[in-house]
Amino acid sequence: MSDITALIDSVRTKQPLVHNITNQVVINFTANGLYALGAAPVMANAVEEAKEMAQNADALLLNIGTLTTAQVEAMVLAGKSANEKGIPVVLDPVGVGATSFRTEAAKKILENVKISVVRGNAGEISSLAGLESNMKGVDGTSDEDFKEIALAAVKQLQVPVIVTGKQDVITDGNQMFVLDNGHPLLTKVTGTGCLLSSVIAAFLSTSDSIVKAAAGAVSFYNIAAEIAAEHTSAPGSFQVAFLDALYQLKSNVVSETAKIEHLDITKKEE
Numbered sequence: 001m002s003d004i005t006a007l008i009d010s011v012r013t014k015q016p017l018v019h020n021i022t023n024q025v026v027i028n029f030t031a032n033g034l035y036a037l038g039a040a041p042v043m044a045n046a047v048e049e050a051k052e053m054a055q056n057a058d059a060l061l062l063n064i065g066t067l068t069t070a071q072v073e074a075m076v077l078a079g080k081s082a083n084e085k086g087i088p089v090v091l092d093p094v095g096v097g098a099t100s101f102r103t104e105a106a107k108k109i110l111e112n113v114k115i116s117v118v119r120g121n122a123g124e125i126s127s128l129a130g131l132e133s134n135m136k137g138v139d140g141t142s143d144e145d146f147k148e149i150a151l152a153a154v155k156q157l158q159v160p161v162i163v164t165g166k167q168d169v170i171t172d173g174n175q176m177f178v179l180d181n182g183h184p185l186l187t188k189v190t191g192t193g194c195l196l197s198s199v200i201a202a203f204l205s206t207s208d209s210i211v212k213a214a215a216g217a218v219s220f221y222n223i224a225a226e227i228a229a230e231h232t233s234a235p236g237s238f239q240v241a242f243l244d245a246l247y248q249l250k251s252n253v254v255s256e257t258a259k260i261e262h263l264d265i266t267k268k269e270e
């Protein structure tokens, strides 16, 4: 996609502030990943400041990975505040379907906040779409067709959806992008899905097209992983090499390397 270069350059120029209400596992990795690519992070969970912090931000990330009742309340407050300001809100429904608490929380957030895009693995998105899914902890085990899962979720939620995995599918029900970059080592480092959701939030803040910005973000991210994997084959050093690659990756290299298939699915949606 020719406009990926401009998209990445504009993120790095604007350095968008992403307000993250995220899980305890990935806080540090998320903050460092956002800095590395050229955005800025702030983590603010408290009910008392959620609304105000969202007003300071350029994008909001809601991640239900280590949820508490108070955090759900903070997410709804921050989400409504972000909607008032008109900044993008990304939902990462970590482990939804694994417990009823997570499922109810995701439902509450989706009912109360206008979400720009939901990003999850196939198991999570299947669960949100009401399809059969087999969530064990935070890792999905679905082998189904990602395109069908994504379309079912868009229909069910009326929100654009990103299903990630070996391939990534991005759709708003009208357009669909199927992406084919990435590296299996991403699945051996915790938080790579969570950081990706924050990176998508940063990219959304500089673009009017949710699906194009998401395609640019996921391509950028997964090409950084491919470059990191050229330097190492083990997870610990891969995590470090990956942060370095997010920092060093040139926008034109992403345009040249991105494997993106663009499908007009308007007719398929009848």
Ligand SMILES: Nc1ncnc2c1ncn2[C@@H]1O[C@H](COP(=O)(O)OP(=O)(O)O)[C@@H](O)[C@H]1O
Pocket (backbone or CB within 6 Å): 120, 121, 122, 138, 139, 140, 163, 164, 165, 166, 167, 168, 181, 182, 183, 184, 186, 187, 191, 192, 193, 194, 196, 221, 222
């Ligand atoms: N088998 C794979 N090969 C290449 N890239 C992958 C593979 N599985 C996941 N990814 C990439 O890893 C990142 C995290 O995706 P995923 O594992 O689906 O999320 P989560 O960590 O939330 O389960 C995404 O950038 C995705 O494209």
Ligand SMILES: Cc1ncsc1CCOP(=O)(O)O
Pocket (backbone or CB within 6 Å): 023, 025, 026, 065, 066, 094, 138, 189, 190, 191, 192, 193, 194, 195
């Ligand atoms: C292991 C774990 N447990 C609760 S949240 C979390 C992190 C999940 O990160 P990701 O979905 O990016 O793999």
Ligand SMILES: [Mg+2]
Pocket (backbone or CB within 6 Å): 092, 094, 095, 120, 121, 138, 193, 194
């Ligand atoms: Mg995840």
